Amino acid sequence: MTRYAIGRVLAGVIVLWVVATLTFALLRFLPGGPFDKERSLPPEIMRNLERRYALDGTLLEQYGDYLARLARGDLGPSYKYVGRDVADILRDAVPVSLELGAAAFALAVAGGISLGLAAGARRDSLVDRSVALGSLVGVSAPSFVIGAGLILVFGLGLQWLPAGLWEGPLYAVLPACTLAALPMAYAAQLTRAQVVAVMEQDYVRTARALGVAEARVRRRHVLRNALLAVMTYFGPLLAILLTGSFVVERIFAVPGMGRFFVTAVTNRDYPLVLGVTLVYGALVVLANLAVDLLYAWLDPRIRVGNTEK
Amino acid sequence: MTARGWVGAALVASLVLLALAGDRVGGYRFDAQDQAHALEGPSRAHWLGCDALGRDLLARLCEGGRISLVVAVGATALAVAFGLAYGALAGWVGGRLDALLMRAVDVIYALPDVLVTVLLIEALSAALAGLPDLWRRLAALSLALGFAGFVGVARLVRALVLQAREETWVEAARATGAHPARILVRHVLPNVAAPILVSAAFRIPAAILAESTLSFIGLGIQPPFSSWGTLASDGFEAMRSYPHLILFPCVAILCSLLGFHLLGEVLRERLDPRRRA
Numbered sequence: 001m002t003r004y005a006i007g008r009v010l011a012g013v014i015v016l017w018v019v020a021t022l023t024f025a026l027l028r029f030l031p032g033g034p035f036d037k038e039r040s041l042p043p044e045i046m047r048n049l050e051r052r053y054a055l056d057g058t059l060l061e062q063y064g065d066y067l068a069r070l071a072r073g074d075l076g077p078s079y080k081y082v083g084r085d086v087a088d089i090l091r092d093a094v095p096v097s098l099e100l101g102a103a104a105f106a107l108a109v110a111g112g113i114s115l116g117l118a119a120g121a122r123r124d125s126l127v128d129r130s131v132a133l134g135s136l137v138g139v140s141a142p143s144f145v146i147g148a149g150l151i152l153v154f155g156l157g158l159q160w161l162p163a164g165l166w167e168g169p170l171y172a173v174l175p176a177c178t179l180a181a182l183p184m185a186y187a188a189q190l191t192r193a194q195v196v197a198v199m200e201q202d203y204v205r206t207a208r209a210l211g212v213a214e215a216r217v218r219r220r221h222v223l224r225n226a227l228l229a230v231m232t233y234f235g236p237l238l239a240i241l242l243t244g245s246f247v248v249e250r251i252f253a254v255p256g257m258g259r260f261f262v263t264a265v266t267n268r269d270y271p272l273v274l275g276v277t278l279v280y281g282a283l284v285v286l287a288n289l290a291v292d293l294l295y296a297w298l299d300p301r302i303r304v305g306n307t308e309k
Numbered sequence: 310m311t312a313r314g315w316v317g318a319a320l321v322a323s324l325v326l327l328a329l330a331g332d333r334v335g336g337y338r339f340d341a342q343d344q345a346h347a348l349e350g351p352s353r354a355h356w357l358g359c360d361a362l363g364r365d366l367l368a369r370l371c372e373g374g375r376i377s378l379v380v381a382v383g384a385t386a387l388a389v390a391f392g393l394a395y396g397a398l399a400g401w402v403g404g405r406l407d408a409l410l411m412r413a414v415d416v417i418y419a420l421p422d423v424l425v426t427v428l429l430i431e432a433l434s435a436a437l438a439g440l441p442d443l444w445r446r447l448a449a450l451s452l453a454l455g456f457a458g459f460v461g462v463a464r465l466v467r468a469l470v471l472q473a474r475e476e477t478w479v480e481a482a483r484a485t486g487a488h489p490a491r492i493l494v495r496h497v498l499p500n501v502a503a504p505i506l507v508s509a510a511f512r513i514p515a516a517i518l519a520e521s522t523l524s525f526i527g528l529g530i531q532p533p534f535s536s537w538g539t540l541a542s543d544g545f546e547a548m549r550s551y552p553h554l555i556l557f558p559c560v561a562i563l564c565s566l567l568g569f570h571l572l573g574e575v576l577r578e579r580l581d582p583r584r585r586a
Contacts, residue, residue, distance in 0.1 A: 018416055026428045031435040140566035142518050144525050145559040148545060152552060239421075246423055247522055251545070262526055265427050273424075280421050 116191020138185025317571025387455025392462025400470030
């Protein structure tokens with residue numbers, strides 16, 4: 001298990017290096033530079049700016065320079081936010097995005113699994129049909145439609161909750177619901193399908209035939225086996241939450257890192273784009289790793305398989 | 310067909326008709342300004358109201374729907390065509406080429422797709438600078454979204470082709486001396502077409518969603534043209550005072566996505582032999 005974990009961490013570092021390299025290359029393919037204005041700057045000022053931000057070497061030199069700095073944990077200065085380091089900007093923004101993401105994750109997992117269990121336990125009941133309809137909307141609606149709907153009803157109409165900004169736990173409710181809608185709907189569909197499939201398994205019939213109480217069958221056999229399959233979805237779910245936050249943070253004016261991304265690309269703020277991308281990449285890699293380890297720990301079949309090797 | 314299927318078919322059919330009609334529906338041009346009615350809610354003259362410049366919202370929605378559908382269909386066609394060629398090549402030839410092609414796909418998968426799409430749109434918009442603005446935006450969006458979608462199609466096609474390669478009927482075709490390329494095109498691909506069609510059907514709503522989201526954050530279609538995403542974005546700014554401006558674009562997007570999802574489900578049920586039995 002330890003060897004497996006170390007191998008996966010190393011693979012993650014390589015993935016991050018590839019992501020950094022590709023993003024670096026893609027950014028430099030874009031026409032225009034960070035200091036292009038409507039009116040072009042005098043050449044000597046341009047030269048000074050380029051020297052100040054180490055943009056005057058060849059691309060390969062700049063790339064080597066960036067990697068060397070990255071290895072020391074230095075993400076470089078931002079071109080647009082003068083006087084601020086990328087690391088500095090991210091230190092303020094990342095915790096906000098993480099809080100929002102964690103709230104949405106908890107909501108999506110808890111809500112999706114309980115809705116899916118409720119629907120799967122009584123097929124074709126009213127609950128089942130409502131969950132089916134709700135999850136269809138949740139899976140297909142874009143987050144800005146859900147966000148706008150929530151703001152209209154709860155923010156502007158009923159005035160129960162703040163419709164924007166980030167100044168306390170109440171402010172997280174609407175953005176977290178918006179961000180969680182898609183993964184919650186998907187988790188509900190997945191859980192329902194699993195519950196229905198597990199209920200038809202031989203071991204469930206055997207347990208019932210042996211006279212095991214229905215509640216115990218549900219808890220010990222159906223729930224456990226259904227959840228194992230749903231867990232594989234947690235990794236992709238975290239990735240959806242991370243990329244989804246680009247739009248949700250914009251809708252609710254949440255000061256997370258999502259809002260920097262698009263503007264940083266259009267400003268050609270190379271270090272900021274790279275910094276945000278690397279943080280996203282690292283979070284996705286870590287999330288997938290955590291899910292795989294958790295899965296190996298929970299499912300004895302996988303655990304046994306690993307020790308045999 | 311189930312009731313869900315009919316609802317989906319009805320939604321998609323009406324949207325396609327509206328998009329084909331474009332701004333001929335309500336009798337107003339999509340860019341005609343009527344300052345006297347600016348920001349007015351729905352009325353008899355303007356069924357869905359007007360925007361801040363007094364432009365008829367119904368006309369703009371129909372015109373925007375046309376643009377959204379063109380991008381969605383274009384992106385899906387590109388994703389499927391490219392993914393089909395790529396995946397079939399990797400799966401059919403196998404060996405080193407397969408390993409190389411699939412590693413490339415893995416790398417694209419590791420990048421956040423928002424990043425790839427945003428960078429591609431920027432690069433393509435600049436590369437296509439010679440085209441008129443609307444065409445340039447349409448092409449850049451379709452290509453970027455098509456690229457974002459091709460990876461999934463390529464993986465699916467490769468897996469299907471790898472599976473089919475070992476079938477006895479492929480062996481039989483080989484034994485008759487058919488050219489490998491002919492076996493691939495005439496025997497293998499038609500046999501694995503069903504799941505590919507289903508995934509293509511679900512790519513259309515995914516592309517509508519991606520396009521509207523990109524337009525919503527300002528990277529898509531530019532004024533005076535609009536897609537549903539830009540209309541929603543404009544409406545979002547003014548939603549406190551003029552909720553009709555955000556309501557109708559969102560309803561249009563939601564209806565189209567639900568419609569395409571329901572139709573995709575019908576296709577999946579029909580084409581999956583296990584479900585049919």
